[in-house]
Amino acid sequence: MILGSMLVSIGISVGFLLGTGLILALLLILAEKKILNYGTCCIDINEGEKKLQVTGGGSLLSSLAENNIFIPSACGGRGTCAYCKVQVVEGGSITGPVEEPYLGPEERKNQIRLSCQVKVRNDLKIRVPKELFSVKKYKGKLLNKRPLTYDIVELRIELLEPKTIDFVAGHYVQLESEEYDGHDRVMRAYSMSSPPSDKNHIELMVRKVPSGICTTWVFEHLKEGQEVVFSGPYGKFHLSNTDAEIIFIAGGSGMAPIWGILRDMKEKGNTRKATYFFGALTQRDLFFVDKLTKLQEEVPWFRFVSALSNEPAESDYKGERGLITDVVARYMPDCSKYEAYLCGSPGMIDACIKVLKKAGLTEDRVFYDKFV
Ligand SMILES: Cc1cc2nc3c(=O)[nH]c(=O)nc-3n(C[C@H](O)[C@H](O)[C@H](O)COP(=O)(O)OP(=O)(O)OC[C@H]3O[C@@H](n4cnc5c(N)ncnc54)[C@H](O)[C@@H]3O)c2cc1C
Ligand code: FES
Incomplete structure (x- = not known):
């Protein structure tokens, strides 16, 4: 009985403190917005x-x-x-x-x-x-939204105003979501997977993030034919101007800038040797395998390696099995003369950089975009 009333009074006190804190915070925000005038x-x-x-x-x-x-x-x-x-x-x-x-x-x-x-x-x-200063705000129309996997969609956007964009393969735009279900508009970064030669369109690969504001909008609210707003281009992730052999590492939507770079290399006749390691969990996370295999057959400079870490042993999958870090370490025992380009989650990138450095790659030859 005594314990019960003690718990009730503790609950009331905590509630009172939280409520007072909340009111004070709101008052501060209001004061900042309404009372303070900075002219x-x-x-x-x-x-x-x-x-x-x-x-x-x-x-x-x-x-x-x-x-x-x-x-x-x-x-x-x-x-x-x-x-x-x-x-x-x-x-x-x-x-x-x-x-x-x-x-x-x-x-x-x-x-x-x-x-x-x-x-x-x-x-x-x-x-x-x-x-x-050359970054612009664009209006476009969503021409196409198609699933690449169960949690990744590809967006193809036609530019309306301005009608063209100049960018370097590997760079990204910031897409603006619209207000929905009480969420304000937000801006999020998405790398362009289309080649820079297609100046009237951009293509993006967007992976659904559970409870993510922009990706939920893309998956559940954005419809073909709808107007979209974005700014760009931004970025420092692009091929360097050397002829060092390339290691690309990316899984999931991390493929977007790599696919853009590969298309650009092919179009421009760039013959730098490149191996692309695509890490995923199971076969349902793989996509574009046909396109990447075709590219490998078409040009002598490209090699594609997929690696699945959770694929059932008895499945018909023919590629590499294991963590992407182990597969890269197996294929690349000496990386000292290579350059590496990585895209995707910060955890995957940090783990791969460790492996590459162990194999002799210096940090100044590693380039990445962490999808934070
Ligand atoms: C340079 C760059 C390029 C990128 N390119 C791509 C790409 O090509 N494709 C792609 O799919 N993604 C890309 N990203 C990631 C993308 O920009 C978004 O971060 C991602 O899509 C999630 O956005 P969201 O609005 O859906 O999620 P958010 O709403 O930002 O939420 C992300 C996570 O944070 C949590 N969260 C939400 N609000 C808060 C908060 N207030 N405090 C703490 N945590 C919170 C959410 O629960 C969720 O788990 C890129 C990122 C960068 C930096
Ligand atoms: S916009 Fe400032 S830290 Fe992200």
Whole structure:
């Protein structure tokens, strides 16, 4: 009896504390939005190259986007991807706790910040790479949405406004979802699997993430014929200008930029030798095997290796079995003269980099896009 009433009073106290905390947090957000007025602030970019007049109070990332300067922002401003770094030369507040884990000592010294975490409260002077000025916002029409596996769809989008895009194979766009079921619009990064020669279309491969905002929209709400909005192109993931032999490693939707690069290589007559290791769980996760096998037959420079880690031993699957890391280690005992290009989950990429380094590949010859 006594224990019961003690538990009830503890429950009431905890509820009271949580409720008070929630009300205080809401009041702070309201105060920031309604009471504090930062007026118009000037953002000076690259020592006067551009000067923007923006309404204070927003994030640096969104204030720039409203003025058609698109900084990469794969996580849509949540402070988890660290893609949105810019140099804030003057006027930035102190680095916040969300930013701390993503900034190295050299970056802090150079006033690098996550632009999604910097509030525009006063005039700012910033520096951004010039190539970001050529990133544009596009309107397109979804021509085709087709399943590649049970959890990956391919989207083919026709560009409407502007009608063409110039990009380098391996780069990505940021697709904007629409509002649905109480979710705001979000932007997420998707690599282009189409070749740059097709300037009027882009193709993407999107893997369903359970409870993911953008992928649920793509799978359950986005319909063929519908208008889509994206910005781009972004990225640093592309083939280097050397003739070193290539190791590609990617599974699932990580294939998107690799497929784009392979199509581009074929079209341009690039004959750099390349082996593509496609890691997956079972046969139902494999796709494009026919296309990759055909490419292997058509050109002498390409080899395709699939590896399944969970495929039942008695199945009719003819490819390699085991973890992708073990298969790569078996095929590539000495990687010292290669370059490696990896795409997919951070865990897969980190595990593969360890194997490649053990086989003699130096870090400056490893390139990757982690799908965070
Ligand atoms: C350069 C780059 C290229 C990429 N290319 C591709 C590609 O070609 N194909 C592809 O499929 N993907 C790609 N991605 C990944 C893609 O951008 C998205 O991250 C992915 O599709 C998930 O988006 P979402 O909105 O569906 O999920 P989100 O809503 O972002 O959720 C992702 C996960 O985080 C959890 N989560 C949701 N909200 C929060 C929160 N507030 N705090 C913590 N966790 C939360 C969710 O439960 C879920 O497990 C790429 C990423 C990068 C960085
Ligand atoms: S947009 Fe992802 S960390 Fe800023």
